[in-house]
Amino acid sequence: MRRCFSVGVMTLVIGALVVVGGKSVVAADEYAYDLVHSSVSFKARHLDISWIHGRFNEVDGKFSLDRENPSKSTFQLTIKADSVDTANKARDEHLRQPDYFDTKQFPTIEFKSTSTKPVEGGYEVTGDFTMHGKTKKITFVLKGGKEHDFKGTKRVGFSTELSLKRSDFGFDKSAIGPIGDEALILIDCEGVRK
Amino acid sequence: MPEPLLYLKAMGAAALVSALFVLALAGVRRPASAAWLNSACVLGMGLGLAVGCCVLPLRWAWPPANGLDRFLTIAVPAALGIELIAGFQCVPRWAAWFLRMSLATTIPGILLHGSVYLNGSGNDWPLWRVVTALMLSGALLAGVWVLLSWLSRRSPGVSIPLALCLTTQCAGLTVMMAGYIKGGAAAFLLVATLLATTIAVGLIAKRAGSPSIVDAPAILGIGVIGLFSLLFIGLFFGRLSTGGALVLLLAPLLCWATETPLLRHRKPWIVGSLRLVLVAIPLVVVLAVAKRDFDRDMAPLLGKGPASTFRLHRGD
Numbered sequence: 001m002r003r004c005f006s007v008g009v010m011t012l013v014i015g016a017l018v019v020v021g022g023k024s025v026v027a028a029d030e031y032a033y034d035l036v037h038s039s040v041s042f043k044a045r046h047l048d049i050s051w052i053h054g055r056f057n058e059v060d061g062k063f064s065l066d067r068e069n070p071s072k073s074t075f076q077l078t079i080k081a082d083s084v085d086t087a088n089k090a091r092d093e094h095l096r097q098p099d100y101f102d103t104k105q106f107p108t109i110e111f112k113s114t115s116t117k118p119v120e121g122g123y124e125v126t127g128d129f130t131m132h133g134k135t136k137k138i139t140f141v142l143k144g145g146k147e148h149d150f151k152g153t154k155r156v157g158f159s160t161e162l163s164l165k166r167s168d169f170g171f172d173k174s175a176i177g178p179i180g181d182e183a184l185i186l187i188d189c190e191g192v193r194k
Numbered sequence: 195m196p197e198p199l200l201y202l203k204a205m206g207a208a209a210l211v212s213a214l215f216v217l218a219l220a221g222v223r224r225p226a227s228a229a230w231l232n233s234a235c236v237l238g239m240g241l242g243l244a245v246g247c248c249v250l251p252l253r254w255a256w257p258p259a260n261g262l263d264r265f266l267t268i269a270v271p272a273a274l275g276i277e278l279i280a281g282f283q284c285v286p287r288w289a290a291w292f293l294r295m296s297l298a299t300t301i302p303g304i305l306l307h308g309s310v311y312l313n314g315s316g317n318d319w320p321l322w323r324v325v326t327a328l329m330l331s332g333a334l335l336a337g338v339w340v341l342l343s344w345l346s347r348r349s350p351g352v353s354i355p356l357a358l359c360l361t362t363q364c365a366g367l368t369v370m371m372a373g374y375i376k377g378g379a380a381a382f383l384l385v386a387t388l389l390a391t392t393i394a395v396g397l398i399a400k401r402a403g404s405p406s407i408v409d410a411p412a413i414l415g416i417g418v419i420g421l422f423s424l425l426f427i428g429l430f431f432g433r434l435s436t437g438g439a440l441v442l443l444l445a446p447l448l449c450w451a452t453e454t455p456l457l458r459h460r461k462p463w464i465v466g467s468l469r470l471v472l473v474a475i476p477l478v479v480v481l482a483v484a485k486r487d488f489d490r491d492m493a494p495l496l497g498k499g500p501a502s503t504f505r506l507h508r509g510d
Contacts, residue, residue: 094495103310170259
C-alpha cells in the first residue's frame, strides 16, 4: 500500500515537472523577421537644414517572446550594410565606401539583446549594437507586441526609434561632412511565428 | 570631405621631420656609408609618417579594423623593419630579398584580413578567385619591386624615387576621386616622406660626390609597398578600377625605357627627365579618366542633375 502511494506521488511530481517544463518551453514563441512587412529606415541631417532619408533593403532577424516571463524574451537583427538605399544610386555607392559604412570590411550591422524588461506598451530592450566594427550597448523601447492571427499564422509587430551618433561607431568625423553626425533609426518590424 | 589645407600641413610636417632626421643622422657620421644612410632613411621615413599621421589625423588603431589601419599598423612598420635589417652589411643579399619577397607575398592577405573577400560572407568571391587574386597581387608587387631595384642598381639616380612619388601622388588623387578620401590622404603623407628623404639623400650624395649613394633601397622598398598597398585597398575596398590600379602600379616601370641603347648613355639629367616624362604620360590619362568619372558620379549629389524648382517669397 505504502509502495503504491509513493509510486503515485512520484508519478504526480514527475508529471507536474514535465508539465511545468513543457509549459515554459511553449511560453517562448519564436518569430522570424518578415522582410515584406517590415522596414529599417534612417534619417540624418543635411547641412543642418534638412533631412536625408534612407533605408536598408536586406534585413534578417528573429525574436523569441516569453509572455509569462518577458525578461527571457530575446531580439536579434542583422542588417546588410550593402543594401543601403537613399533613392540615389550615386549617394548609395558613396555610402558603401570605406569612409562611410565600409561594407567590404563590415558587411553587417547587428543587434543582439542582452536584457529585456516589460514596460507599458512594450519592452525596454538593452543589447549590443555593432556597426562599422564597433560594438556599443544601447537601450531602446520597443513599442507594440500585439499579436494577430492572419490566415492561421501568428504575427506580432514592434516599432522603435533610436538616435545614434555615427562618430561613436568609428565613423571618421572629417568624412561625415555635410551630413550630420547623429542619425535617427526607425525600425518597424513584423514577426511571423516559426 | 577633403581638406586640402590640412593635407598640406600634414605633408609639410612629415616632409620636414623626414628630411631633417636624415640630414642630422648623415651629419653625425661623415662620410656617411650607404648602410648608415639607408638606416637613416628608414628611421626618417618612419618618423615622418608618424608625425604626418598625427597632424592629419590618421589614428593607429589596434587591433586594426580596416584595410587602411592594417596598412599603417602592419604593412608600413613591416616594410620599415625589413628595410632596416636588409640595410645592414652583415645581412646577405639573398636573405634581404627573401625577407622582401616574404613581405610581398603576405601583404595582400594582410590587407584583406577580416573582409568579405576572406571571411566568406561575400558570395561573389569564391575561394579560387580569392587565392588567384592574392597570388597575382603578390607576384605583381614582387615583380615591380625587383625590377625597380634592379634598375636602381644598374643606373642609380633620384629619378626613380621621384617617379614613385609622382605615381603615389596620382594614386592618392585617384583613390580619393574614387570615393576613398582617407586612403587618398594617406598617400599624400607617403609622398611627402619619400620626396623629402629622396631630396635629403640627393643633397648628401652631391656633397659627398658619390651618386651611387642615391641608391637607398629603403626609399624604393617603402615607396613600392606604400604604392601597392594604397592601390590595393582602393581597388578592393573603394571603387578604384582594376585597369586604373594596374596602370598606376606599373607606370614607374616605364623608367626602364631609358635603358635602351639609344638613351642609356645620355647625360644623367636627360635620362632622369625622360624617365619622369614617360611615367607621367599614363598617370595623366588615369587622372583624366578618374576626374571624368568623379564628375559624372558626383553630379547628382551636388545638385547638377534634374531637379524640381520652387520659389520662396521672403517677407511677403
